[in-house]
Amino acid sequence: MPVRPAQHYSMGGIRTNKTGESQKLKGLFSCGEAACWDMHGFNRLGGNSVSEAVVSGMIVGRYFTDYCLSHDTNIDTSIIHDAITKQADYIDEILNRPEGEDIFEIKKRMQEIMDEKVGIFRNGDDLQSAVDELQELLTRSKKASVKSKIKSGNPELEEAYRVPKMLKLAICVAHGANQRTESRGAHYREDYLKRDDANWLKRTLTAWPDENATLPEVSYEEIDIMTMELPPAFRGYGAKGMTIEHEDSAKRQKEVDEIKKRLEKEGKDRFEIQDALMPYDLPLNYKDKNERIGVGHE
Amino acid sequence: MKIVYSDALVIGGGLAGLRAGVVAQSSGLNCIVLSLVPVKRSHSAAAQGGMQASVGNAKMSQGDNEDLHFMDTVKGSDWGCDQEVARMFVNTAPKAIRELANWGVPWTRVRKGSHEIVLDTKKSTITESDEAHGLITSRDFGGTKKWRTCYTADATGHTMLFACANEAIKHDVDVRDRKEVLSLIHKDERCYGAVVRDLITGELEAYVAKGTCISTGGYGRLYKTTTNAVICEGTGQAAVLETGVATLGNMEAVQFHPTPIVPSGILLTEGCRGDGGVLRDIDGYRFMPDYEPEKKDLASRDVVSRRMMEHIRKGKGVPSPFGDHLWLDISILGIEHVSKNLRDVQ
Amino acid sequence: MSNNKTEGRALTFSILKYNPLNKDEKATFVEYQVTETIGMTVFIALNIIRETKDADLSFDFVCRAGICGSCGMVINGKPLLACRTLTADYPDGHIQLMPMPAFELIRDLSVNTGKWMDNMSQRVESWIHTNEEHDITALERPVDPDIADETFELDRCIECGLCVSSCATALMRPDFVGPAGLNRVARFQIDPHDNRTDADYYELIGDDDGIFGCMSLMACEDHCPKELPLQEKIAYLRRKLVGQR
Numbered sequence: 038m039p040v041r042p043a044q045h046y047s048m049g050g051i052r053t054n055k056t057g058e059s060q061k062l063k064g065l066f067s068c069g070e071a072a073c074w075d076m077h078g079f080n081r082l083g084g085n086s087v088s089e090a091v092v093s094g095m096i097v098g099r100y101f102t103d104y105c106l107s108h109d110t111n112i113d114t115s116i117i118h119d120a121i122t123k124q125a126d127y128i129d130e131i132l133n134r135p136e137g138e139d140i141f142e143i144k145k146r147m148q149e150i151m152d153e154k155v156g157i158f159r160n161g162d163d164l165q166s167a168v169d170e171l172q173e174l175l176t177r178s179k180k181a182s183v184k185s186k187i188k189s190g191n192p193e194l195e196e197a198y199r200v201p202k203m204l205k206l207a208i209c210v211a212h213g214a215n216q217r218t219e220s221r222g223a224h225y226r227e228d229y230l231k232r233d234d235a236n237w238l239k240r241t242l243t244a245w246p247d248e249n250a251t252l253p254e255v256s257y258e259e260i261d262i263m264t265m266e267l268p269p270a271f272r273g274y275g276a277k278g279m280t281i282e283h284e285d286s287a288k289r290q291k292e293v294d295e296i297k298k299r300l301e302k303e304g305k306d307r308f309e310i311q312d313a314l315m316p317y318d319l320p321l322n323y324k325d326k327n328e329r330i331g332v333g334h335e
Numbered sequence: 336m337k338i339v340y341s342d343a344l345v346i347g348g349g350l351a352g353l354r355a356g357v358v359a360q361s362s363g364l365n366c367i368v369l370s371l372v373p374v375k376r377s378h379s380a381a382a383q384g385g386m387q388a389s390v391g392n393a394k395m396s397q398g399d400n401e402d403l404h405f406m407d408t409v410k411g412s413d414w415g416c417d418q419e420v421a422r423m424f425v426n427t428a429p430k431a432i433r434e435l436a437n438w439g440v441p442w443t444r445v446r447k448g449s450h451e452i453v454l455d456t457k458k459s460t461i462t463e464s465d466e467a468h469g470l471i472t473s474r475d476f477g478g479t480k481k482w483r484t485c486y487t488a489d490a491t492g493h494t495m496l497f498a499c500a501n502e503a504i505k506h507d508v509d510v511r512d513r514k515e516v517l518s519l520i521h522k523d524e525r526c527y528g529a530v531v532r533d534l535i536t537g538e539l540e541a542y543v544a545k546g547t548c549i550s551t552g553g554y555g556r557l558y559k560t561t562t563n564a565v566i567c568e569g570t571g572q573a574a575v576l577e578t579g580v581a582t583l584g585n586m587e588a589v590q591f592h593p594t595p596i597v598p599s600g601i602l603l604t605e606g607c608r609g610d611g612g613v614l615r616d617i618d619g620y621r622f623m624p625d626y627e628p629e630k631k632d633l634a635s636r637d638v639v640s641r642r643m644m645e646h647i648r649k650g651k652g653v654p655s656p657f658g659d660h661l662w663l664d665i666s667i668l669g670i671e672h673v674s675k676n677l678r679d680v681q
Numbered sequence: 682m683s684n685n686k687t688e689g690r691a692l693t694f695s696i697l698k699y700n701p702l703n704k705d706e707k708a709t710f711v712e713y714q715v716t717e718t719i720g721m722t723v724f725i726a727l728n729i730i731r732e733t734k735d736a737d738l739s740f741d742f743v744c745r746a747g748i749c750g751s752c753g754m755v756i757n758g759k760p761l762l763a764c765r766t767l768t769a770d771y772p773d774g775h776i777q778l779m780p781m782p783a784f785e786l787i788r789d790l791s792v793n794t795g796k797w798m799d800n801m802s803q804r805v806e807s808w809i810h811t812n813e814e815h816d817i818t819a820l821e822r823p824v825d826p827d828i829a830d831e832t833f834e835l836d837r838c839i840e841c842g843l844c845v846s847s848c849a850t851a852l853m854r855p856d857f858v859g860p861a862g863l864n865r866v867a868r869f870q871i872d873p874h875d876n877r878t879d880a881d882y883y884e885l886i887g888d889d890d891g892i893f894g895c896m897s898l899m900a901c902e903d904h905c906p907k908e909l910p911l912q913e914k915i916a917y918l919r920r921k922l923v924g925q926r
Binding site: 040051061063116127205221241274322 | 340358382391392399400406407409412414426431434466479484492515517519522524525526528530534549550554556577586592595596609614626630643
Binding site for chain 3: 372373374375376377378380381383390430431432433434436437438439441442443444445446468469470471487488490493494497501502504505510512513535536564565566598599601602656
């Protein structure tokens with residue numbers, strides 16, 4: 038059968054903390070592929086997607102439920118009205134635009150740019166030109182007109198309000214990829230072939246505070262090696278020596294090895310050793326041991 | 336102006352959202368789940384190949400446990416993941432599999448006795464124990480130390496989605512489809528729900544809740560060639576981004592799957608390679624062992640995808656009106672295996 | 682990929698357009714010309730029509746791969762999934778599209794199969810009924826591999842509605858549970874996790890809107906895109922439940 042690689046999965050998404058709650062907006066949770074809960078980092082293993090969907094639905098769903106059980110909806114109705122009015126005005130504004138850009142053309146061009154310049158092999162020149170052109174498309178998309186003026190149904194109207202949103206996301210992808218001058222997992226830079234733990238062991242965070250801007254605000258969240266159970270090492274693919282090491286990696290590895298050795302000597306089991314290396318919490322009975330044939334709950 | 340109040344609002348009715356909705360509703364909350372499409376049509380259904388969980392029942396999965404699943408996940412992520420989250424995940428995954436069995440997912444089961452399998456293009460025989468007979472079996476997938484992927488033939492996502500959707504119906508979760516989120520309602524760094532458009536009537540409604548959970552899937556449709564369903568346009572992430580307050584993480588982390596069909600982009604499940612299928616070039620030559628001598632065709636997805644494109648760039652692709660491609664050869668698996676376990680591939 | 686020869690043909694699509702929300706509008710067939718490409722499906726053609734000729738045309742798609750069951754429609758008189766239907770299979774190049782009957786029309790080719798299937802799921806209580814508590818930290822309960830496979834076979838229904846729209850009983854009796862509903866009962870009846878008895882199932886579907894409504898015309902099985910053994914299962918259920926009368 039004829040095959041060729043194509044886009045498949047979004048590791049990135051709504052950034053949350055471990056309970057699945059947004060780091061910036063209380064009461065907003067996210068789970069499944071939509072979220073960047075971050076169990077996939079820069080590449081997801083096959084079979085871990087539906088697995089995450091259900092498991093995060095269980096865990097985040099629980100924390101989410103706890104939040105709803107302990108909070109009220111004390112919000113001024115004027116805020117709700119303003120939020121609806123803003124969207125209603127926006128829809129009206131789209132419907133009343135004079136004849137202008139074709140939204141299907143803009144969408145198609147965005148998708149071509151993403152395939153050609155923000156795909157499997159990436160480099161600074163292509164990414165910069167992708168960011169530039171996507172910004173232009175975003176500006177143009179706000180002049181897209183729709184032929185049918187009815188509010189119900191109307192697939193073209195849907196495209197007209199969706200595509201500008203999609204363009205913002207596309208800019209976040211391309212801009213983030215352009216800034217990240219290393220290769221890690223599925224993000225592969227032909228001009229920066231090495232995984233750079235010294236400078237890039239961090240998550241890209243994007244926000245869009247100015248609604249008229251054409252670029253997001255980018256910040257970074259450091260990933261602390263010294264709290265890792267499994268410090269960065271060779272991944273097992275391609276040639277060795279393709280990593281710019283972080284000084285903490287060896288330090289933490291030594292620490293991990295010592296803790297393991299000591300606890301093994303003391304006769305601790307794998308759960309106790311794990312807990313000493315990197316304790317974590319789970320709701321309900323999810324932290325309990327799982328039974329397997331031949332070994333019971335060990 | 337229509338305002339709908341609830342305790343818990345879930346936006347996105349795929350596997351994750353439905354599962355979260357079941358938690359909320361069965362905890363005594365009044366939970367509304369909104370979905371772009373009837374929930375059983377969600378993109379979760381397209382996950383054909385399977386679900387990773389270290390149940391360790393089958394012969395080739397013996398010795399598997401949370402620790403190995405954790406290591407595979409962290410290595411797979413190229414150390415980009417949150418290791419605590421990975422731990423939370425691997426410890427819960429076997430429970431999720433078993434819960435879903437109780438909810439009616441007809442997981443493919445271990446069959447005692449000898450079976451022929453294909454390992455590295457060679458046929459060999461394994462023998463399953465009497466003890467494991469009838470327990471949940473697993474198949475091989477890329478980037479894993481053990482055979483860890485539990486499955487229902489080639490429709491795993493479908494059976495999981497239907498089980499969760501049915502459970503949601505049982506618990507009276509208020510599921511409303513053909514609804515699209517346009518924006519989130521928020522003030523002083525707290526979210527209070529969403530402004531939603533009814534895709535049939537075009538009416539705008541405010542859904543106000545104590546908490547809001549977004550589970551709208553990925554943003555694959557930013558790309559031209561993608562395995563994603565047409566609804567995966569990132570509307571949930573966009574609503575969050577447009578709050579101007581909340582952040583998105585690692586948006587540049589986008590995975591490319593090695594084996595979508597040319598030209599439709601429809602996915603051939605990883606089960607094809609997991610069960611023994613191999614990649615071949617224009618000369619019929621199996622090229623992956625040259626690049627990745629150890630994991631070969633079952634290296635991590637990002638690695639296989641890059642090696643394939645590298646090989647095509649070397650001029651070893653097969654020309655077609657839709658651009659150069661390679662071949663996925665599953666002839667070695669035999670017609671019986673394909674028609675049972677990889678049916679949609681035919 | 683059998684259709685290289687038909688590439689470049691001029692196809693004529695005749696599509697029934699109607700918006701029930703617009704009271705002044707009458708249902709009319711509208712014709713569109715599309716140039717055929719290699720491997721073109723009705724799904725691809727409809728998208729070309731929407732993007733280049735009629736931005737207002739409504740139809741449903743999600744997965745485009747025959748998995749989600751969204752795109753059932755009547756194509757030249759037969760209910761089919763548009764994403765699995767090749768234009769090359771129509772030698773005269775004329776393709777007529779209508780919405781599936783038996784479902785509430787949303788607009789043009791879009792019908793509310795989701796609502797129908799939800800009602801069906803409530804009606805047959807399409808979930809596992811059990812009093813047993815299974816500890817999810819313990820080993821799962823073993824299931825005979827053949828029984829698991831058999832349950833899976835019937836669990837493959839994607840609720841596309843093709844069976845319902847081709848069923849004479851469903852068209853005459855709006856409350857008929859349909860082949861999809863009867864198949865669902867058969868599925869839970871096999872599943873060892875479900876403790877319901879034949880008497881329980883009789884309560885649910887032991888009438889003319891249920892198992893005894895089927896006239897055995899077999900159109901459901903002919904049109905099922907998943908090739909489910911609907912007739913065999915319906916006949917089996919009928920034999921079982923007739924004893925409960």
